[in-house]
Amino acid sequence: MDPRLKLQYYRDNKWKSVYISQVKAEVTEIWNNTYKNSNLDIESSDNADDDLLSYVFKNRRTENDELASYLKEPVIPNKTDVLLWWKVNIIN
Numbered sequence: 001m002d003p004r005l006k007l008q009y010y011r012d013n014k015w016k017s018v019y020i021s022q023v024k025a026e027v028t029e030i031w032n033n034t035y036k037n038s039n040l041d042i043e044s045s046d047n048a049d050d051d052l053l054s055y056v057f058k059n060r061r062t063e064n065d066e067l068a069s070y071l072k073e074p075v076i077p078n079k080t081d082v083l084l085w086w087k088v089n090i091i092n
Helices: 008-012 017-035 048-063 066-072 082-089
Strands: none
Touching (some): 008 017
């Protein structure tokens, strides 16, 4: 999704909020089914410290959805080099 527009394109073109919500839901579904990295689960071990760290990081991942965070951030200036922006701001 272009960081210069995000959902702002639809607002600027006076789409009804129900349609904007539908677009957001579809983007979220695509994100969850295709791009969201579900291979980040940390395997538990017998070490109590590792179990605690696994618990902390697992909760942090589930509470901090990357797409939701991305959509909450303001759009970037129009003249920004989008490819460079993604290269610098990619979330691993």
